[in-house]
Amino acid sequence: MNQDQSPPPTPTGYAENGGVRIAYEDLGGAGGEPLLLVMGAAVTRFWWPDGFVEALIDRGFHVAAFDNRDSGQSTHFPASPAKPVTALFRKEVPAYTGEDVADDAVAVLDALGWESAHLFGHSNGNLRAQRIALRHPARVRSLALSAGVSSDAGRLKLLRYIHFGFVAKMARLRFPDTPEGGLAMSLAVSRSLASPGFPFDEEEARSRIRKDEHSPVRDPNTMGRQLGAHWSGPALDSIRVPTVVLHGDSDQLLRTTAAKDLAAAIPGARLVVTPGVGHDLPGPMYAVYAEEVRRNADAARSHAALPSGRPEIGLSEPIAAQLHSTSRPNYDIISIGSVCPARPNPGQAARERTDDLTNRQDGTRSRKGLMFTAAFAAAALVPAGIALADGDAELDADEGAAATAIEQHGQLSVCGTTLCGETGEPVQLTGMSTHGLQWHGDCVNDASLDALATDWNADIVRISMYVQEGGYETDPAGYTARVSGLIDDVTSRGMYALVDWHILTPGDPNVNLEAAQTFFAEIAAAHANNSGVLYETANEPNGVAWPQIKSYHEQVVPVIREHDPDSVIILGTAGYSSLGINEGGSAADIIADPVEAENIMYAFHFYAASHREPYIEAVDRAADQLPIFATEWGTQTYTGDGENDFAMSQQWVDMMAENKISWTNWNFADDWRSGSVYTEGTCPDGPYTGTTNLKPAGVWIRDQIRAT
Known part of the structure; x- marks a missing residue:
């Protein structure tokens, strides 16, 4: 001694x-x-x-x-x-x-x-x-x-x-x-x-x-x-x-x-x-x-x-x-x-974070720090000296240190109005959405996904596959294969994969109903045993009322459930997935007439510079009665461009944390607009780690994800 x-x-x-x-x-x-x-x-x-x-x-x-x-x-x-x-x-x-x-x-x-x-x-x-x-x-x-x-x-x-x-x-x-x-x-x-x-x-x-x-x-x-x-x-x-x-x-x-x-x-x-x-x-x-x-x-x-x-x-x-x-x-x-x-x-915890956490040496792990963080909860809580029977598996600190989002939470489900992990604990996932694969597919590669998993510490990646505008309808088999491969690439790194059927123009999802049924049947069949997959059945319905949108969902959800009975399905809502608010409706329309299915959530999209306090208050109220997932949002205007409003964005982030609303930010690409996190020319060669090639929105969003 x-x-x-x-x-x-x-x-x-x-x-x-x-x-x-x-x-x-x-x-x-x-x-x-x-x-x-x-x-x-x-x-x-x-x-x-x-x-x-x-x-x-x-x-x-x-x-x-x-x-x-x-x-x-x-x-x-x-x-x-x-x-x-x-x-x-x-x-x-x-x-x-x-x-x-x-x-x-x-x-x-x-x-x-x-x-x-x-x-x-x-x-x-x-x-x-x-x-x-x-x-x-x-x-x-x-x-x-x-x-x-x-x-x-x-x-x-x-x-x-x-x-x-x-x-x-x-x-x-x-x-x-x-x-x-x-x-x-x-x-x-x-x-x-x-x-x-x-x-x-x-x-x-x-x-x-x-x-x-x-x-x-x-x-x-x-x-x-x-x-x-x-x-x-x-x-x-x-x-x-x-x-x-x-x-x-x-x-x-x-x-x-x-x-x-x-x-x-x-x-x-x-x-x-x-x-x-x-x-x-x-x-x-x-x-x-x-x-x-x-x-x-x-x-x-x-x-x-x-x-x-x-x-x-x-x-x-x-x-x-x-x-x-x-x-x-x-x-x-x-x-x-x-x-x-x-x-x-x-x-509050996200708002109160400091440079001690965000300015660490990128890409390095202190073994001593990892040993501590993996063990602290056990050291603080657990009766000392509990021994397993001979032959039982041992917990290893290094294994705890390497835990991924999927390893932490397993098969997700919806419990009440909250996304929950396999053991029933409330979960808030944070991550990024790709841009349209037809335009910026080169930004989604091994190096960028590695960066999302290990440098950004993202929990989830939204795979954004446009239907029109040069997307799925031009090559159904090719885009199905591309999305299927990306699901494997994302989930093999321990992140959840959210499959986004990205309809925008036309805004009525029923126009693409048969194509959606074909696509989701093929994807669900191929990945039925992958607990890391979530589905978003309609990106931004617009110009059409909730009853017609609901009818569409009621015809697509069973197609997925035929192959995958457990995965979480996120349903697009009216008014560009604003719960109808952008077009004069409200969450009350959905609350009064919900889709009757298990493990479903409702999509909400917003852009902080355009959608301000009244929107925050509306979603805050709706979260008491609806399971909401913010599958797309930005710190700019609804165009995905313009000045960043980080103060309003922080209010959104805090409200979502308060309500355990998971989110994916738009977008993980190098488009010229301010909403793309990387500077033009970053893709496909990178580098994707650190902040060198990030625009201001990228630096801010990366910090938010790393802090959650």
């Missing part, structure tokens, strides 16, 4: 547990009831928000926090070759045990002179707090458990709790092996885990990250050792102290079922699900969480622990009132014990 650390000046103290030094800090509130904060793996005591600590002190607590062994200023163990993710699932001799980790916290209590304390555990610290209470029940007064899983969780149940798509998407980020790269990495984690219902406080995050110079997020081996600490203690039903389980309904890493199961496992536990909260502790919720901790501690003080049986679920009335009085008052309590956001705003 490395014992040569120089202790920093007070208020840092050191507790001893069998030769291991545990750094701790008295955060204030002397004279109050003892409360020990237990942080998860991969981060240190500096990640506790100052505002939350102050809220706890204001409610009568004497607060302390500590660095887990192998993190921060506590003792670090010798390097081991274990990878963070595989350490979770291997049977091997650990550097230390889960019991050792629980004993560390008791050593801190001894050093503070506390006979017992209330515990607040967050993320993997939630799990550690459970185990402290199980191993040392006389030292724990009450438990507040936030954003974590049950210590009893078995392997299969554990895997069902985690949003692995989010983990894999984090793993696609790249960070240089530099101090600046480390800052960007930690900031990206903070932003990715930030609560969608509240603005991201970048200043607070940066301050916290800069204090955390000893953080093991920069050391994958440390996380491997922490995750390898096996636990052999008792089950949760032996806990007899008042317990409150707190969980955000927008937690990016853990499903709400993890909290429900945890609360059900502890006798008398109370479950509180908070609206708009992710895997962090957002500022507007400090008072809410502190009040819940206070309420739970009061139960311990008055010996009013809840009886065994089903967990009580819900916010106390005073706390619910506080929730409604936060800076985001638009929350609705929808049942006893469950609260949900009326309209959270995950688009």
